[in-house]
Amino acid sequence: MIAKQHLINRFISYVTVDTESNPESDTTPSTAKQWDLANALVEELKEIGMQDVTIDENAYIMATLPSNIEKQVPTIGFVSHFDTTPDFTGANVKPQIIENYNGGDIVLNKAENIVLSPKDFDDLLLYKGQTLITTDGTTLLGADDKAGIAEIISAMEYLIQHPEIKHGKIRVGFTPDEEIGRGAHKFDVEKFGADWAYTMDGSQIGELEYENFNAAGAVVTVKGKIVHPGYAKGKMVNSMYIATDYINSLPRLETPEHTEDRQGFFHLYSIEGEVDSTKLQYIIRDHDKEHFEARKEMMLKLADELNSQFEKEVVTIEIKDQYFNMREKIEPVMHIVDIAEEAMQQAGIKPIIKPIRGGTDGSQLSFMGLPCPNIFAGGHNFHGRYEYVPVESMLKAIEVIVNIAKLVPEK
Incomplete structure (x- = not known):
């Protein structure tokens, strides 16, 4: 050769x-x-x-x-x-x-x-x-x-x-x-x-x-409210805490480090956070098309559940399909x-x-x-x-x- x-x-x-x-x-x-x-x-x-x-x-x-x-x-x-x-x-x-x-x-x-x-x-x-x-x-x-x-x-x-x-x-x-x-x-x-x-x-x-994999990318944006910490009671909304709730509400064992073969996952690969605003970037992966769609729906529903705790929308999510x-x-x-x-x-x-x-x-x-x-x-x-x-x-x-x-x- x-x-x-x-x-x-x-x-x-x-x-x-x-x-x-x-x-x-x-x-x-x-x-x-x-x-x-x-x-x-x-x-x-x-x-x-x-x-x-x-x-x-x-x-x-x-x-x-x-x-x-x-x-x-x-x-x-x-x-x-x-x-x-x-x-x-x-x-x-x-x-x-x-x-x-x-x-x-x-x-x-x-x-x-x-x-x-x-x-x-x-x-x-x-x-x-x-x-x-x-x-x-x-x-x-x-x-x-x-x-x-x-x-x-x-x-x-x-x-x-x-x-x-x-x-x-x-x-x-x-x-x-x-x-x-x-x-x-x-x-x-x-x-x-x-x-x-x-x-x-x-x-x-x-x-x-x-x-x-079927593949998608998701950007979760959390909006908070920054005020002086000495006078923050009842006023401050710390976006990083809400973002942490979002992270912890997804299945902890459905991540890359815990999956193999045909098992899908949610992968959080970037966090940028301050009190006023936090951005989470995820990739979503699954070989099975139905499971893939269910993963995207789970992320959307979780945003809705967190928003229901506030008077206005604080969590927004944008999901884009990447390949199939x-x-x-x-x-x-x-x-x-x-x-x-x-x-x-x-x-x-x-x-x-x-x-x-x-x-x-x-x-x-x-x-x-x-x-x-x-x-x-x-x-x-x-x-x-x-x-x-x-x-x-x-x-x-x-x-x-x-x-x-x-x-x-x-x-």
């Missing part, structure tokens, strides 16, 4: 470019620095021999590998995103390469005593003897989803260099702002022109996912999952089919008319200092992409 060092060099050239997105921005991409990598990717796609390479005014990249067979077969696509999460800094990434990992602790940063240990992350033990790329403990790595981009480009490069491998038309797409939920918002599905696609945005080797479970769009075309599963098996990989406790561009794209299951990219511990990726997992992902390209004309 692709030479190991070539893949490492490609991946590192991506992760050392800061592409952190910004949810507070209303531009696309949300940060100007995303253009730095986007423009470089355009040039690289051209250099390896891809056709119809385009980048639009919002930094969405598309390119084509033309069919090399006579018969008509479906056009397929592969999609990844080049932004990194604002949850943890992606500036000045300094990757470390751990060759022939021995299964022990990895010191990421000696000065700050930051250690990546299988005692905390037992998945590490799956990769004994392999080459790991880690952070230096002060930033994230960016394998989410620059590993996916490296794999897609490497697979296209391999197919171009091996024309004896027969395949239909393949489209690739790279998006900004996936990490802030906007990666598919301005994706031109009609222009992309694929019958279906795969996002290369999963984690552990073998992951194959076609079910994800793509399962309902994938199940009618399950052959696209079957092809990916067979491609993994041909690569000697046992498929791990499970629901995503999150979302990908593919969930939104599926509802936009482009069915789009998710395939592993190989990284672990996304969105933080302990992120790492085994190079061998990335090589296997490349092999899976190539296998899918070969299988489609055979079906």
Whole structure:
């Protein structure tokens, strides 16, 4: 397949470019620095021999590998995103390469005593003897989803260099702002022109996912009344106390740290408070559509109950849907999952089919008319200092992409 060092060099050239997105921005991409990598990717796609390479005014990249067979077969696509999460800094990434990992602790940063240990992350033990790329403990790595981009480009490069491998038309797409939920918002599905696609945005080797959360965001605003504390009796209304009542009235065990598998949750991720005003920001997640709707209704009813204790409305809530479970769009075309599963098996990989406790561009794209299951990219511990990726997992992902390209004309 692709030479190991070539893949490492490609991946590192991506992760050392800061592409952190910004949810507070209303531009696309949300940060100007995303253009730095986007423009470089355009040039690289051209250099390896891809056709119809385009980048639009919002930094969405598309390119084509033309069919090399006579018969008509479906056009397929592969999609990844080049932004990194604002949850943890992606500036000045300094990757470390751990060759022939021995299964022990990895010191990421000696000065700050930051250690990546299988005692905390037992998945590490799956990769004994392999080459790991880690952070230096002060930033994230960016394998989410620059590993996916490296794999897609490497697979296209391999197919171009091996024309004896027969395949239909393949489209690739790279998006900004996936990490802030906007990666598919301005994706031109009609222009992309694929019958279906795969996002290369999963984690552990073998992951194959076609079910994800239904997702919404909620902003709860509580208005209080500030007066001098020495003369506050019967007058002051402390918004932070009311906000605390709201927080404590939601099911305490239905939070991310207490749930797994298909269990949904309420996640309070930001509080800004003073006596006069407090703002709570939540995300709401559930795989089951009815449970998802019930969660939103619970939050609205709780606001009404708290308001009933006051003469005027003090609690307001705004809920916005973000994306939905793509399962309902994938199940009618399950052959696209079957092809990916067979491609993994041909690569000697046992498929791990499970629901995503999150979302990908593919969930939104599926509802936009482009069915789009998710395939592993190989990284672990996304969105933080302990992120790492085994190079061998990335090589296997490349092999899976190539296998899918070969299988489609055979079906």
